[in-house]
Amino acid sequence: MRRTRLDDRTADRLTAGAVTPEDAPPGYAGVxxxxxxxxxxxxxxxxxxxxxxxxxxxxxxxxxxxxxxxSRRKKMISKVLxxxxxxxxxxxxxxxxxVAAAATGSLPASVQSTVSSALxxxxxxxxxxxxxxxxxxxxATSNGSTNDSSKSSTAPxxxxxxxxxxxxxxxxxxxxxxxxxxxxxxxxxxxxxxxxTTASPGKSNGSNANNGGDSSSTNGSTTSGSTDxxxxxxxxxxxxxxxxxAGTSGTSTGSGSSGTDSGPGHxxxxxxxxxxxxxxxxxxxxxxxxxxx
Amino acid sequence: MxxxxxxxxxxxxxxxxxxxxxxxxxGLVALYRWAHPPLVRYLAGRAGDEAEDLASEVWLEAxxxxxxxxxxxxxxxxxxxxxxxxxxxxxxxxxxxRRTEPTVATALEAVASDATVEExxxxxxxxEEATALISxxxxxxxxxxxxxxxxxxxxxAEVAEVVGRRPAAVSxxxxxxxxxxxxxxxxxxxxxxxxx
Numbered sequence: 001m002r003r004t005r006l007d008d009r010t011a012d013r014l015t016a017g018a019v020t021p022e023d024a025p026p027g028y029a030g031v032x033x034x035x036x037x038x039x040x041x042x043x044x045x046x047x048x049x050x051x052x053x054x055x056x057x058x059x060x061x062x063x064x065x066x067x068x069x070x071s072r073r074k075k076m077i078s079k080v081l082x083x084x085x086x087x088x089x090x091x092x093x094x095x096x097x098x099v100a101a102a103a104t105g106s107l108p109a110s111v112q113s114t115v116s117s118a119l120x121x122x123x124x125x126x127x128x129x130x131x132x133x134x135x136x137x138x139x140a141t142s143n144g145s146t147n148d149s150s151k152s153s154t155a156p157x158x159x160x161x162x163x164x165x166x167x168x169x170x171x172x173x174x175x176x177x178x179x180x181x182x183x184x185x186x187x188x189x190x191x192x193x194x195x196x197t198t199a200s201p202g203k204s205n206g207s208n209a210n211n212g213g214d215s216s217s218t219n220g221s222t223t224s225g226s227t228d229x230x231x232x233x234x235x236x237x238x239x240x241x242x243x244x245x246a247g248t249s250g251t252s253t254g255s256g257s258s259g260t261d262s263g264p265g266h267x268x269x270x271x272x273x274x275x276x277x278x279x280x281x282x283x284x285x286x287x288x289x290x291x292x293x
Numbered sequence: 294m295x296x297x298x299x300x301x302x303x304x305x306x307x308x309x310x311x312x313x314x315x316x317x318x319x320g321l322v323a324l325y326r327w328a329h330p331p332l333v334r335y336l337a338g339r340a341g342d343e344a345e346d347l348a349s350e351v352w353l354e355a356x357x358x359x360x361x362x363x364x365x366x367x368x369x370x371x372x373x374x375x376x377x378x379x380x381x382x383x384x385x386x387x388x389x390x391r392r393t394e395p396t397v398a399t400a401l402e403a404v405a406s407d408a409t410v411e412e413x414x415x416x417x418x419x420x421e422e423a424t425a426l427i428s429x430x431x432x433x434x435x436x437x438x439x440x441x442x443x444x445x446x447x448x449x450a451e452v453a454e455v456v457g458r459r460p461a462a463v464s465x466x467x468x469x470x471x472x473x474x475x476x477x478x479x480x481x482x483x484x485x486x487x488x489x
Contacts (some may be wrong), residue, residue: 011468012449015442030478031471035443038334038423047329053349054321057356061316 004028301327306366314359324366325352328373334420335374335444338428338436339381347384351377374445375455378437430477435470438463 004025006014013019014032017039024032058066301309306327312320332351336344354376355369362369418426424444428436441452449467453460 006468006471008464008468011464011471014471015439015467016446017443027475027479028471031474034418034423034426034474034478035439037418038420038427038440038443039446040420040423047326049345049349050322050325050329053352054318054325056349056353057313057321057359058316058318060353060356061314061360 303366310362310366310369314362316360321356324369327366328370331444331446332373332377334424335440336377336381337421338424338440338444339377340384343384347377347380351380354380370445371447371451371455374441374447378441378455427474431470431473435466435473438466439470439474442467 004027006025006028010019010025014024014028014035017036019028019032020036021029021033055066301323306323309320309323309327313324314320329348329352333344333348336347336351340347351373355373358372362372364372424440427439427443431439437456438452441447441455442449447455449463450460453463456463458466
């Protein structure tokens with residue numbers, strides 16, 4: 001079909017999606033259909049990562065950590081369990097007082113960071129991308145008011161178990177909080193994942209800083225970790241985030257991005273962690289690394 | 294105030310923006326649901342599989358400036374895509390490539406063997422596939438302009454501002470892009486080339 005020469009107005013109307021294939025100039029019906037298809041709007045419904053992204057944005061705007069609302073938290077847990085745990089042969093469970101999250105760390109980096117922070121409020125530990133890089137944490141800011149904190153902070157860590165640390169931590173929390181009453185899923189956990197129960201703390205070489213810390217020291221009071229996420233965002237430095245699994249923190253240096261702006265997962269992410277399962281109230285280790293991103 | 298259940302109008306979006314700048318959740322949710330889908334589609338056309346990751350970065354950068362943002366929701370949309378434009382360029386430069394080919398292949402896998410692309414476009418094509426096709430069939434500068442015009446819904450003047458060109462130059466690029474799209478959509482060899 002011979003194409004007509006487009007005038008400016010028709011070209012503008014085409015790219016504005018105002019021309020249907022039927023009304024398009026000769027030769028441009030396909031273009032009109034293509035552009036209209038590309039312009040198709042989405043319904044006003046909840047989107048993937050919405051809860052985490054909005055929570056991150058609120059944290060940035062308000063200058064302090066913003067946990068997910070209860071309803072959103074439930075949705076997020078559901079999504080995390082559905083999307084991630086299903087991929088691990090159903091090794092995800094809300095069992096007894098312990099909550100398992102099988103997040104594999106594959107959410108968008110900045111969202112993953114917030115998910116990690118938000119879920120920590122409900123005693124779920126998932127990988128935090130801000131801890132990637134050189135996991136040199138030595139537990140300098142591990143906190144706990146009782147000796148139980150050391151128990152919760154000595155999570156069995158995988159040898160390079162990127163993606164499985166959430167399960168490892170969840171399994172440990174379940175173990176700590178329900179001694180002798182492991183759920184069936186966790187009893188099968190080592191069969192599926194295997195390595196995390198045999199790894200030594202501090203040997204993970206920084207694949208996930210949640211694993212890298214030798215967080216043996218405990219302080220009697222809560223100590224905050226990094227409070228300066230904004231700097232890392234603006235200067236392309238790795239972020240130092242004390243959040244994540246209870247008892248781990250320190251000098252984790254994430255892999256920052258070059259450029260003038262922040263790399264993945266910097267702004268608005270706040271480290272906050274609770275140790276132990278729901279039943280291990282004594283292990284009240286918590287470190288809130290607030291700060292405006 | 295709850296998030297809008299349908300596509301909000303400009304006044305509602307301005308209201309949502311004002312609330313969002315105060316950190317109110319409903320405002321942020323409304324903005325997100327309004328602007329995120331086209332943002333991801335635009336970034337998918339620019340950076341392929343990393344679109345969602347880049348989009349989250351864009352939102353976080355936007356949130357840092359939201360408290361001091363001057364303007365209405367449409368201004369915010371332009372600002373958002375300007376950030377996305379820079380982010381996609383940074384990302385592609387770091388990775389030393391221009392576009393993600395797997396996205397193109399994925400979009401064109403759905404093309405029937407005996408149909409022209411034009412027939413397929415007129416028949417059925419998703420927004421994601423359309424975006425991928427635009428990116429596949431056009432040179433980088435033309436794809437950028439078309440995506441900002443079509444997916445982001447920006448005017449020629451706004452696109453010019455985002456990409457740092459004059460409006461007249463953007464219009465020329467737009468014309469070329471449309472001609473090229475028309476030619477590509479009618480030519481089976483183009484389809485065969487991308488299919489292989």
